Amino acid sequence: MSDPTEANGTAGAEEAAEPAPTAGGGAGQRHVRVVLVDDHRMFRTGVQAEIGQTEQTGVEVVGEAADVDQAVTVITATRPEVVLLDVHLPGGGGVEVLRRCAALMADAEQPVRFLALSVSDAAEDVIGVIRGGARGYVTKTITGTDLVDSIFRVQEGDAVFSPRLAGFVLDAFASTDAPPVDEDLDRLTQREREVLRLIARGYAYKEIAKQLYISVKTVESHVSAVLRKLQLSNRHELTRWATARRLV
């Protein structure tokens, strides 16, 4: 692991510290094909300009879509590795895209992975796409470098939690008064809570690893476990939580 730009979860943190790598030796190894789904053309253009310089960032934008139907068509045709998915879309929203691309997501050979990218603050939007199968959620205020990093992390099969999402999840999984339906799924372990808490406080994976004296890989596996629980668990707590906030 002498090459800091090698694709793994830690790469992003290094990038953040230094100026973005310019056509370095390792850049060629990092390559990901991305489809942008967002109904605001201006935003697509902006993201494209920020991350789509393939020779610098390793991100190649192979398609764009502005609504659900277009998105499904483009994704099926181009088979990208990562889809940047807006939560609010004409034609049913990001959740609908996820539903119709379920087969592509489950593909064992070359799975298409989704990263939700939204301006929305509403918890039901966020939890909705995550439960729909998205591998992560970041807000549109994210910096270009962080976004590139998140894209690669998702490509690796990792989960990406923004501080806000971590907050939502902690909130939803907090106060387990009712006994969980499935002990394994419906409860976060102490470690997972700690990791989430640190994410919510704005720590990067590497910082979390240092703080908890664990490896970055372990942090990643904790986060992935939380994501799995979020997606799979039959959480009546989630429902209760949403009800308490008048979301349903």
Added chain:
Amino acid sequence: MPEAATAAAPLDEPRPPRKLYRSSDGRWLGGVARGLAGHLGLPVIWVRLVFVGLFMADGLGALLYAAFWFFVPLGVGGVEAQKPPSLVTTETSSDGRKRLVARKPDKGQIVALLLMVVVAMVFVGNVNLGGGAQAYLLPTVLVGAGVALVWRQADNARRARWVEVGRRKRTLTLLRAVAGVLLVTAGVTGVFVLQGSAAHLGSVLQAALAVLVGITLLAGPYLVRMTQDLSEERLMRIRAQERAEVAAHVHDSVLHTLTLIQRNADNAGEVRRLARAQERDLRTWLYKPEGTGKDEADEPTTLADAVRRNAAEVEDKHGVPIEVVVVGDCPLDERIGAQMQAAREAMVNAAKYGGEGGAVQVYAEVEGKTVFVSVRDRGPGFDLDSIPADRMGVRESIIGRMERNGGTARLRAVPDGGTEVELEMERAEKTS
């Protein structure tokens, strides 16, 4: 006692300009007499007696009553339209009679009906219109009673919009309408029969039925369409109003902000500050549940509110973005209030000295009785020991304040740069 207060209130406060309404509470028939009594400040029984008296004078009272019923709108609770019906019992003694009726409307109505029938009988017996006209009297009374029933029904339908009416009244409503229609039909038929001979009754009825069916067939669809259109229009109007309210707020402030941004285009800091402020405002509007946090003037009463408010103010003042994540919530008490002040101080410090490194991150969590707040910046970081002892800012306003209130504060350098302030406080006992 709240009741005493409400009873006294109408006397003390200046009344709004009085408008004549029919009373929907404790009325016998159309609420005309009660409404008039309230309007004129007379006991209702007097008004009723006057109406009965006028009724004897060739039915003038009935005509007058009908006119009032037709033209005067129905109000809730008589003249004091705002007064909820449940408070009828606290009214003054001049309305003593009404009150009794108000409590048992059904009995009162029956009494009123019986009275009316008796009065009508007496009237019919006394009146002498001479020869042929006399025969038409009974059918006319029948028609009048039917019309009264149906009008009363319309009043009820209108009143149901203000006051929740029980489900069981549905059948009663239907029954009443049917009875009204039957009465009117009987009356009209009577008139026809009197004009022709009884032998033609069958054909007259058939003709009447045919005309009725014809009218229903012709006008029915229009009527149905019209009522549908009306309710749809009402819905649209409500929606439009809501939209207009949001638009008025959002458009205005967004346009203002955009103008300011164009004017300050070369001042990056100011542009960022404006954009952040606008974003926050918009988010509050779009994503906050109804009735929370929309009013800037209110003092925050919960932890989440207070944290967000403080962050917003510091952000505005120092132009450094502050990202807030709150998990759980609890009401503010004295200790948490102190913690909020310390947190605010920490945010100010972070914005002032660590703002260049990026957004300041604020995290607040309520777990059981413990409230934890962390404020984190990505600036150069600082060492508490290296700060001269006379600089009391951090020691006093953050650490000192927390300790005086029974909490703890920790300041530490984050490994990769920046400072984190952790504030921990137990909630006061009574709020558990």
